[in-house]
Amino acid sequence: MTILYADEPADAEGWAKAIRALDPGAEIRFWPDSEPAADIDFVIVGGRAPGDLRVFPNLKAIQSTWAGVNHLLTDANLPPSTPLARMVDQGLTVSMTEYIVFHALDTLREGPRLRAAQQRASWVNLDRRAPESMVVAVLGLGVLGQDAAARLVGLGFRVRGWSRSRRAVAGVETFSGADGLRACVAGADIAVCLLPLTDDTRGILNAEIFSALNPGAVLIHVARGAHLVEADLIDALDSGRIGRAVIDVFATEPLPQDHPFWRDPRITVTPHVAAISRPGMGATDIVENRRRALAGAPLINQVDRSRGY
Numbered sequence: 001m002t003i004l005y006a007d008e009p010a011d012a013e014g015w016a017k018a019i020r021a022l023d024p025g026a027e028i029r030f031w032p033d034s035e036p037a038a039d040i041d042f043v044i045v046g047g048r049a050p051g052d053l054r055v056f057p058n059l060k061a062i063q064s065t066w067a068g069v070n071h072l073l074t075d076a077n078l079p080p081s082t083p084l085a086r087m088v089d090q091g092l093t094v095s096m097t098e099y100i101v102f103h104a105l106d107t108l109r110e111g112p113r114l115r116a117a118q119q120r121a122s123w124v125n126l127d128r129r130a131p132e133s134m135v136v137a138v139l140g141l142g143v144l145g146q147d148a149a150a151r152l153v154g155l156g157f158r159v160r161g162w163s164r165s166r167r168a169v170a171g172v173e174t175f176s177g178a179d180g181l182r183a184c185v186a187g188a189d190i191a192v193c194l195l196p197l198t199d200d201t202r203g204i205l206n207a208e209i210f211s212a213l214n215p216g217a218v219l220i221h222v223a224r225g226a227h228l229v230e231a232d233l234i235d236a237l238d239s240g241r242i243g244r245a246v247i248d249v250f251a252t253e254p255l256p257q258d259h260p261f262w263r264d265p266r267i268t269v270t271p272h273v274a275a276i277s278r279p280g281m282g283a284t285d286i287v288e289n290r291r292r293a294l295a296g297a298p299l300i301n302q303v304d305r306s307r308g309y
């Protein structure tokens with residue numbers, strides 16, 4: 001029986017090498033080379049399926065190399081009841097935390113103001129804010145949100161976190177449910193979005209949330225483009241409700257060349273690179289998940305399709 005690799009062709013060699021290092025006997029084929037279809041028992045995909053995965057009669061599980069699986073859950077090319085696992089790996093977690101900490105510290109140390117001052121050859125004074133005076137609201141306290149929140153606490157920020165079920169994270173004031181959202185963001189200086197995209201979270205970054213933040217707050221959005229109501233962000237930037245936005249994810253990716261975000265000096269655009277994982281870093285879980293799939297056991301980081309993440 002055979003694994004079908006159907007993720008980015010450029011990363012195929014890295015993944016195959018890492019999988020074979022752990023399971024030397026593994027048969028691996030590379031999309032679109034999948035005949036005979038009956039041989040395929042396990043498929044590795046990225047954020048999207050490259051084609052119809054319903055044609056494999058012996059498929060036992062699908063493994064995504066991405067953490068967020070919203071596109072896969074709405075993709076008619078996926079068999080609707082085949083177990084699906086998402087990726088959780090140290091590479092993704094550490095790099096996401098770096099990104100968030102970097103932009104939180106850039107905010108604290110007034111990076112944008114200093115860079116603008118240099119353009120004018122102007123010798124300005126810093127505000128000298130202490131991290132303890134800044135509230136960071138982390139929306140989504142899962143694998144990534146908890147790691148980032150813990151690091152921000154370590155740096156002295158006042159950190160709040162919001163999740164569906166109430167979470168306990170040392171040093172973080174936690175909230176849950178719809179009522180907890182407003183309390184979590186009220187008066188926050190930085191809002192970080194690390195939610196999965198589901199029916200409940202689509203459009204959650206909207207005028208209501210922006211109006212609850214501290215005037216001039218910074219939005220760090222690294223989850224999914226459809227969380228953000230773009231028109232509400234522009235209104236909030238125009239009114240000063242939001243001072244600046246750092247955005248890594250967009251409704252359409254790549255972000256179209258004529259999209260106004262590219263040229264808006266109040267918005268920092270990055271091309272969905274907040275978290276980066278080297279091909280092969282999650283191979284241990286993939287090999288274990290194939291073993292589990294063949295044994296009919298639940299997968300590591302199996303997606304709960306009814307919950308949507």
Ligand code: NDP
Nearest residue numbers: 067068140141142143144163164165196200222223274275
């Ligand atoms: P997890 O599944 O570990 O965590 C998701 C968190 O969101 C959980 O705390 C969950 O609550 C919470 N949540 C889900 N739905 C709701 C809701 N309706 N109300 C309140 N809280 C909710 O995911 P990860 O931390 O691994 O990843 C989060 C997201 O980050 C991914 O889905 C993806 O979209 C994005 N991402 C972006 C990347 C990038 O490069 N830009 C890279 C990797 C991920 P509970 O704890 O109760 O389950």
Ligand code: OXD
Nearest residue numbers: 065066067068069275
């Ligand atoms: C994601 C990822 O889910 O890059 O965005 O893993």
